[in-house]
Every structure is written in C-alpha cells, then in structure tokens.
Amino acid sequence: MKIHIFSRKKDGGVTFETMITPHMERLYRLSFHYTKNRADAEDLVQDLLIKLYPRCDELRKVEHLRPWLAKVLNRLYIDKYRRQQRNPVQYGYDESSATAPHSASILLSPEKTNLARDIHKAMTQLNDDQRMLVVMHDIEGYTLTELEAIFETPLGTLKSRLHRSRAKLRNLLTDGTQLTRRSC
Secondary structure, eight states: OOOOOOOOOSTTOOOHHHHHGGGHHHHHHHHHHHHSSHHHHHHHHHHHHHHHGGGHHHHHTOSSHHHHHHHHHHHHHHHHHHHHHHSOOOOOOOGGGGSOTTOOOOOOOHHHHHHHHHHHHHHHTSOHHHHHHHIIIIISOOOHHHHHHHHTOOHHHHHHHHHHHHHHHHHHHHSTTTSOOOOO
16 A cells, blocks of 8 residues: 655654654555555555644654554544445445455465465454454554553453453454364
8 A cells, every 4th residue: 555645844843744654554554454454454554644644743742652543543434434334335245355455466375375264264254343453453553551441441451352352352363163174
C-alpha cells in the first residue's frame, strides 16, 4: 500500500510524515483486520491520516504514538461501522480482496496451506472483539498495557478475554470439525 504523506514542518519540528510512516504498515494491517477488504482498509487509513494531519502539532505531544494511533483507528472504524448500520449499502463480496494484505507470492507446502486455511476459518468463527484482541496481541504485538489504553478496558478483563479467545481458537483448531485430518 502506497500512500503519500504530506510533509509538514513548523519551527524545525518533526514532520507529519516522519511521525506516521513507521506505523503505516501496522495501521494498514490492523485496518484490514477490521474491514476484511483491501479497499476499505486503505480508505480507513486514509481517513485516519486526513483526520490527524491538521492536528500535527498535537500529534507531536503524544508520548506513546503506536497505541494511540491504534485507538484512534479503532474509534474511527466504530464510527464508520455505526454510520453504515444507519445507512446500509449492499456490496458484493470480492473474493480477491479477502486475501491477506501484502501476501507474499511464495509457494507454501500443502500442509502449511491447509494449516493457514484452518486458522483463517477458525478466526472467522471468533466474534469481532475476540478476533481483534487475538490479532492485536498475538499477531501485531501490542502489549496488554497498550491494549488497555486502546480499548479502555481493565487489564484483568483483557487477560481473561484473551485467555477465553485463545481457548476457543484452540478448541476450534483441535476439534475434528475444524482441523483438516492428515494421514501419513
């Protein structure tokens, strides 16, 4: 995903581009997990940048930018989701856009392909909150403290939700209905 970020510098300060660029890939991946569609993910990130650009000076004062950006992206997604619920628009399912962002064109062994398919299928059976918690913590690497700030949820609650989400995922993957049986 290529997005040109405007440079904005006042009084020798750090540019908007310099602050945001290190977080772009992670924001896009997170956005893709929210929207499950490449075009919508790009739109969500673009909306985030448009919203933040005029507030460049305020952005410089944010101490922990990574979780703060994730929190703003999360709220922006929720706002868009609510707006769409009020004014629903029907979109056709685009199979090509449902692939993972920036997927490598590396040929995987059949076992890895089956495992990836099984994991993807199991992840879709988690509810949105469970899926986002697993993705943000286990895949994107956010700490529980960062997630506490992003979701504004007590640490103990996050730990128990993460535990239950992982247990459900484990159950789905080890249950005979979810895991593809392989004979040797």
